[in-house]
Amino acid sequence: GGPAKGEGQATGGCPVYSHPAQLTDNRNCVLCMTCLKACPHRSVEFNLRPPGIELWTTHQPMGHEVALLFLLWGAVLVHRLPEIAERLQLPQLLARFDYHALATVVLLAAPGGVAWGLYQLNRLGNPCLQGRPFVQVAYGWLPMVLLSSLAHYLTLGLTEAGRIIPVTLATFGLATAGPIWVAHPAVIAFLQAVSLLLGALLSILLIQRIAQQPWLRLLPLHGMTVGMTVCLYQLIV
Structure with a gap:
């Protein structure tokens, strides 16, 4: 993502070297929101689910x-x-x-x-x-x-x-x-x-x-x- 894609901010990439499309859980996510800033597809969603x-x-x-x-x-x-x-x-x-x-x-x-x-x-x-x-x-x-x-x-x-x-x-x-x-x-x-x-x-x-x-x-x-x-x-x- 980022300006090169026409939308999204320039970032240094995921600090734990993960890709949102490949994540199966949030075990290694540090909630830095870097992927949210760089997303060029306006695909960010807020979904509620039962805890755990x-x-x-x-x-x-x-x-x-x-x-x-x-x-x-x-x-x-x-x-x-x-x-x-x-x-x-x-x-x-x-x-x-x-x-x-x-x-x-x-x-x-x-x-x-x-x-x-x-x-x-x-x-x-x-x-x-x-x-x-x-x-x-x-x-x-x-x-x-x-x-x-x-x-x-x-x-x-x-x-x-x-x-x-x-x-x-x-x-x-x-x-x-x-x-x-x-x-x-x-x-x-x-x-x-x-x-x-x-x-x-x-x-x-x-x-x-x-x-x-x-x-x-x-x-x-x-x-x-x-x-x-x-x-x-x-x-x-």
Whole structure:
């Protein structure tokens, strides 16, 4: 496209070297809108569609994306390691480096390991069941991962982030006071609970939609979702 085609702006081309006509999903799109600026055909359209519809239609699952998904979920547990050590009455998990490192590795691997184990047990219990592969079904936990991460960071976002102006001014010695916006702890707890419950609900529905199996067949996977929700609720809220 561009002026050479009679319409459109001159651009440097797609920064990720993709062509709109060859894209099957937006996995590598950075939303720079360069293709929109250069388009000479007036073919830009605005279409509404259900969020995440490609997950059960045209999406091609990738193993490294699933691994990252479960690592991010495990990272939420790692961030809550002090609370876990306190509840288990194991202070050595934080006092000694070797115990701390081992606990971190276990927590990072726990969500993916448990999910894969339950999926395999479900297949063994239903040998005639022809379901979708684990690497595809695992995308169903994406809402839970995103919203549990949000629930964890809400405390920082609604407390420390509200002090960024006075802290920044004090850093440069310009002032010792400034506007502070801090949410009430009850409000933060409510938003965290809503985030976790919404993530669990969306994950259950998405797993059901991707797997396309009866509810009872997927009960172990849904049970893991509910179990992780309860666990994270106890640790975060």
